[in-house]
Amino acid sequence: NAGVTQTPKFQVLKTGQSMTLQCAQDMNHEYMSWYRQDPGMGLRLIHYSVGAGITDQGEVPNGYNVSRSTTEDFPLRLLSAAPSQTSVYFCASSSGGWGEKLFFGSGTQLSVL
Amino acid sequence: GQNIDQPTEMTATEGAIVQINCTYQTSGFNGLFWYQQHAGEAPTFLSYNVLDGLEEKGRFSSFLSRSKGYSYLLLKELQMKDSASYLCANTDKLIFGTGTRLQVFP
Numbered sequence: 241n242a243g244v245t246q247t248p249k250f251q252v253l254k255t256g257q258s259m260t261l262q263c264a265q266d267m268n269h270e271y272m273s274w275y276r277q278d279p280g281m282g283l284r285l286i287h288y289s290v291g292a293g294i295t296d297q298g299e300v301p302n303g304y305n306v307s308r309s310t311t312e313d314f315p316l317r318l319l320s321a322a323p324s325q326t327s328v329y330f331c332a333s334s335s336g337g338w339g340e341k342l343f344f345g346s347g348t349q350l351s352v353l
Numbered sequence: 354g355q356n357i358d359q360p361t362e363m364t365a366t367e368g369a370i371v372q373i374n375c376t377y378q379t380s381g382f383n384g385l386f387w388y389q390q391h392a393g394e395a396p397t398f399l400s401y402n403v404l405d406g407l408e409e410k411g412r413f414s415s416f417l418s419r420s421k422g423y424s425y426l427l428l429k430e431l432q433m434k435d436s437a438s439y440l441c442a443n444t445d446k447l448i449f450g451t452g453t454r455l456q457v458f459p
Contacts, residue, residue: 273447275449280361280451281451282440282449282450282451282452283396283440283442283449284449285447285448299448330395330396338383338384338444338445338447339383339384339401339403339444341386341398341401342386342388342396342398342447343398344395344396344397345395346394346395347394347395
């Protein structure tokens with residue numbers, strides 16, 4: 241019963257460093273997405289994918305890249321980290337379109353110094 | 354637009370009933386979700402409304418009025434474990450509100 245698995249749980253970066261947040265799901269879900277959550281801002285959609293090979297931008301895509309080479313994996317890449325990217329990141333998946341409930345990973349707390 | 358508005362914080366007493374409201378702009382609306390999020394944890398699904406009316410699930414109920422752009426989550430027989438944030442989300446590209454932090458006191 242793994243569901244949605246996110247790694248790492250915590251990460252500290254220096255400004256300008258790059259890293260990839262990993263997300264994998266074992267439910268054969270077509271839809272996957274990345275959110276960031278900041279105090280007072282709620283969950284904001286970064287990027288999403290409706291299937292392997294298909295990705296699109298959400299509300300706050302700048303500074304982030306994604307790819308979806310398999311149904312299971314949807315990594316989020318920060319090419320040059322900035323302090324404004326300090327946040328909690330959640331990966332989520334669902335079985336269908338926007339009307340299907342999301343299953344969330346446990347989150348990654350990222351600090352950029 | 355996709356603005357979703359919820360109260361920032363609410364408090365209630367154990368055993369009481371609390372109603373958490375959510376308003377949204379009706380353009381592009383497809384349905385409305387409610388999620389629960391305990392501090393330091395991921396959100397978990399509570400309910401989904403696509404038609405007008407009340408959906409009941411045990412102690413939790415959710416109501417939707419599409420014409421008014423309005424929903425509420427009703428929590429009955431409050432327990433201490435209900436202390437959490439409650440997020441409403443428009444299914445149109447899953448835009449989330451900022452969440453309502455509910456504190457339940459003994």
